[in-house]
Amino acid sequence: MDENSTLSPAHSDAAASSSANTPPLPYVPSALAPFAGLWRGEGEGAYPTIDDFxxxxxxEFAPTGKPFLAYRSRTREAGSGRPLHSESGFLRLVGEDEAELLVAQPTGFTEIHRGQVREGTIELSMVVLSASPDAKPVHSIRRQLSVRGGDLTYDLWMAHDLTPLTHHLHGHLRRD
Structure with a gap:
């Protein structure tokens, strides 16, 4: 490489850290960087057909070294610690300031959402919702993620069976 060439962030990190004998930090697209990391906190759920909880x-939004973050979420009932819900997938950059969230749930759903990344917030609209034959009748999901300082908040809306799109979950987590 000649002295007039420029290095990508992944290469420049590797070059800088190899001199210190430490592994390079994984590449994270700058628009997704505020979301990267491990977050822990609490949430509340409500829906017309169930009791509030x-x-x-x-x-976790884990760097992969590629232009996406691996995503996983695990929830437990407050108080008892009983496992409630889990999901996993990827948050990826699909344009300069557009993100796509791909989610798989063990309840038989897969989701694809897209939205603009603006000042640490992603308003995600559903592109695809697929369900296994015996999954519950969920018809639509919308999500919003926001990072401010060391706090991650999110909201989720869901349309289920005969209930139209309704706010269902709100979470507030802190960077671990």
Missing amino acids: AYTEEI
């Missing part, structure tokens, strides 16, 4: 949650 509280939960604890751990979310």
Whole structure:
């Protein structure tokens, strides 16, 4: 490489850290960087067809060295610690400031959402919702993620069976 060439962030990190004999930090697209990391906190759930509930949650957006973050979420009932819900997938950059969230749930759903990344917030609209034949009748999901300082908040809306799109979950987590 000649002295006029420029290095990508992944290469420049590797070059800088190889001199210190430490592994390079994985590349993270700058628009997704605020979301990267491990987050722990609490949430509340409500829906017209169920009793309100509280939960604890751990979310991780893990760097992969590629232009996406691996995503996982695990929730537990507040108080008892009983496992409630889990999901995993990827948060990826699909344009300069557009993100796509791909989610798989063990309840038989896969989701694809897209939205603009603006000042640490992603308003995600559903592109595809697929369900296994015996999954519950969920018809639509919408999500919003926001990072401010060391706090991650999110909201989720869901349309289920005969209930139209309704706010269902709110979470507030802190960077671990």
